[in-house]
Amino acid sequence: MARIxxxxxxADFADLVxxxxxxxxxxxxxxxxGTSAFDLITETHYDLLIADIYIWKEGKVQPDGGLLLAGRLHRLRLTESSDPRGTMPIIVMTGAVNRPGQENILxxxxxxxxxxxxxxxxSSRDLHKTVHKLLTDHRPT
Incomplete structure (x- = not known):
């Protein structure tokens, strides 16, 4: 199957996923x-990235979460079309959608x-459905 x-x-949520x-x-x-994710993507071929929008450490949002990482990879899509990192599909996830001021984060x-x-x-069903759709839509021809 795919490498994700x-x-x-x-950590508990990551283990469940x-x-x-x-x-x-x-x-x-x-x-x-996000920094280690970008390094891993540079070193290893992944078929899909699933990234939390906000990464928290010691009670503070870190500047290198999934939103920034998605932006970096999107820039590669636009500027370096031959770079395989730019073609990898990205799923972002967050629990912040119900927080004040975060209504438009998705x-x-x-x-x-x-x-x-x-x-x-x-749900597990939503995760599998989304993963399957992106892997199918982005399958190399």
């Missing part, structure tokens, strides 16, 4: 920072290059 990178700061995707036959790696994520968005909590 998950960027998630909540990993277990769910591995049971579906995918190979899954986990990281908890639209913002789409505008910076996310191919799909998932609002936490999401």
């Amino acid at each position: 990178l998950v960027l998630e700061d909540d 990993k277990l769910d995707l591995e049971q579906a036959g995918h190979k899954v790696d986990i990281t908890d920072s 639209k913002v994520a789409s505008s910076v290059g996310a191919d799909a968005v998932l609002a936490k909590p999401f």
Whole structure:
């Protein structure tokens, strides 16, 4: 199946996503920072990225979350079409959609290059449906 990178700061949630995707036959790696995710994507071919929009450490939002990472990869799509990192589909996820001032965060994520968005909590079915759609839509011809 597919090789998937998950960027998630909540280790328990990341493990649940990993277990769910591995049971579906995918190979899954986990990281908890956008910087390390970008490094991993540079070193290893991934078929899909699933990234939490906001990465928290020590009670503070970190500047290298999934939103910034999606933007960096989107810029590669626009400027370096031959770079395989720019062609990888991206799912962003967040639990912030119900927080004050965050109503449009999923639209913002789409505008910076996310191919799909998932609002936490999401079902296993929604995860699998979204993963399958993106992997099918982005299959090399």
